Amino acid sequence: MKMKSFFSRNKRRIIRYGGIALIIAGLVVLIWPFYINFVMVRREADVLASWDEGLASIETGDSEVDDQTSGKETELIDPEQKLPFKISIPEIDMEWMVNEGTDSRTLKQGPGFFIGSAFPGETGTCVVAGHRTTYGAPFSRLDELEEGDKIMIETTGNEKFTYIVTGQEAVLPTDLSVLENTDYPSLVLSTCTPKYFATRRLIIFAKIVGQLPD
DSSP: OHHHHHHHHTHHHHHHHHHHHHHHHHHHHHHHHHHHHHHHHHHHHHHHHHHHHHHHHHHHTOOOOOTTTTTOOOOOSSTTOOOSEEEEEGGGTEEEEEEEOOSHHHHTTSOEEOBTBOOTTSSEEEEEEOOSSSTTOTTTTGGGOOTTOEEEEEETTOOEEEEEEEEEEEEOTTOOGGGOOOSSEEEEEEEEESTTTOOEEEEEEEEETTSOOO
């Protein structure tokens, strides 16, 4: 009876504070993805700045490294230092570092290189996957690309490759035929579509400039 009496006396207060708590929880759910994207974009800007400084040091022969990178080891799966690499798409104002792997942890840091696919500039298909709406949303505007748009890649070894977009296609997640190797250097970018539903995969096809098939 005491408990029932307590709720009766405080019914309005309980409803009011309960409503406020639900509103706050709803705002957190709505704002959290935007906050994560903001943090990831800021982090990526710092990573790209460090990348440019590192390449400048290599070109000038300066072997010094800053306090943030000293003492850290970089494990590469290729001896020619093609990973990680920077991908830039001027048409959609995109520039991100691509790391090794396409597991969920790696893709939270940015686009990922599909292990087993061709390295940039090599014969075969280089496959890169990335998020479209979360974790910085690196591939948010991938659907805006058109035939002839340029995609630039710069490797850790300071190699530079330019690809041109040849088309795009939305496929089921189980359709792996779009990842098949080509007999020339090609590039495939993969992300979810449509936005916020991710029932299919948006695939961007591109081939390297200067080494195009007949």
